[in-house]
Amino acid sequence: MDRIPILKLGGALIVTIQVDMHDRLALALEEDLTAMIARTGARGVLIEISALEIVDSFIGRMLVSIAAVSRMLDAETVVAGMRPAVAITLVELGLELTGIKTALNVERGMTLIQARLSEDHDRGSDLEGLED
Amino acid sequence: MKVSKTETLPVRSGDDVVRVRQRVRTLAVEIGLGLVDQTKIVTAASELARNTLDYGGGGDVRAEIVQAGIRKGLRLTFEDRGPGIADIEQALTDRFTTGRGMGLGLGGAKRLSNEFHIESTPGTGTRVTIARWK
Numbered sequence: 001m002d003r004i005p006i007l008k009l010g011g012a013l014i015v016t017i018q019v020d021m022h023d024r025l026a027l028a029l030e031e032d033l034t035a036m037i038a039r040t041g042a043r044g045v046l047i048e049i050s051a052l053e054i055v056d057s058f059i060g061r062m063l064v065s066i067a068a069v070s071r072m073l074d075a076e077t078v079v080a081g082m083r084p085a086v087a088i089t090l091v092e093l094g095l096e097l098t099g100i101k102t103a104l105n106v107e108r109g110m111t112l113i114q115a116r117l118s119e120d121h122d123r124g125s126d127l128e129g130l131e132d
Numbered sequence: 133m134k135v136s137k138t139e140t141l142p143v144r145s146g147d148d149v150v151r152v153r154q155r156v157r158t159l160a161v162e163i164g165l166g167l168v169d170q171t172k173i174v175t176a177a178s179e180l181a182r183n184t185l186d187y188g189g190g191g192d193v194r195a196e197i198v199q200a201g202i203r204k205g206l207r208l209t210f211e212d213r214g215p216g217i218a219d220i221e222q223a224l225t226d227r228f229t230t231g232r233g234m235g236l237g238l239g240g241a242k243r244l245s246n247e248f249h250i251e252s253t254p255g256t257g258t259r260v261t262i263a264r265w266k
Contacts, residue, residue, distance in 0.1 A: 020150045020153065020154070022146040022147055022149070022150050023146040024146070053157065053171065053174065054153065054171055054174050054175045054178060055175075056175050056178040056179055056182070057179060057182075057237060057240065058178070058182055083171075085167045085168045085170075085171040086171060088168055088171070088172075089168070089171045089172050089175045089244065092172065092240075092243050092244055093175060093179075093240040093243065093244060094226055094239065094240055094243070095240070
């Protein structure tokens with residue numbers, strides 16, 4: 001079965017969706033991402049969707065679901081690269097991507113995730129300070 | 133109104149939904165719809181095809197290129213022989229769902245189209261027609 005590859009970059013997982021999503025692929029992606037967050041302790045998931053020509057409520061639900069499960073596992077989801085025509089259509093469709101952060105492109109998406117990682121880092125050094 | 137092209141596509145699997153999207157995109161480009169309008173009609177088609185599959189137990193979609201005067205349009209008719217919809221007003225309400233969806237399909241498809249028409253008889257099936265004009 002086809003699977004969407006997941007890349008690990010530091011504390012983030014990166015997924016680029018470049019194919020027309022169908023049911024099985026969406027379910028497989030959610031499972032693979034969840035397993036990989038648990039295994040790697042990733043704090044952020046970046047989903048890049050600039051290749052998607054449409055986002056319907058099926059794909060929207062998949063994104064919301066991935067974000068909700070990731071949050072349970074203490075990882076934040078950022079959806080990056082939505083096409084302008086897709087954004088216009090989503091608003092008219094009435095779909096709200098609850099619990100998902102969005103970024104204009106991968107670079108800005110990574111900045112959001114990096115900010116979270118450095119917060120962790122700062123908090124970590126505070127704790128070390130307390131131990132002294 | 134003149135119909136200049138008609139084709140029928142099956143909606144019996146998730147893969148069929150993907151094929152319907154791709155075909156609708158091609159036809160939307162053919163009649164010269166702009167990018168945003170293409171995206172709207174393809175998204176509406178995706179919602180309705182999924183309804184046909186999930187709630188109607190499968191069916192088919194008829195795609196037609198229509199012409200009224202100098203205006204060209206794309207008309208799509210989704211038909212199933214499923215359980216039908218008892219309360220259409222309720223089914224058109226956002227967030228209303230009898231399944232596992234988000235309940236945006238019908239109302240969303242209506243908002244994304246220039247024309248929307250639904251007929252349904254409980255026990256017989258449902259037919260939804262949408263059109264987007266250039």
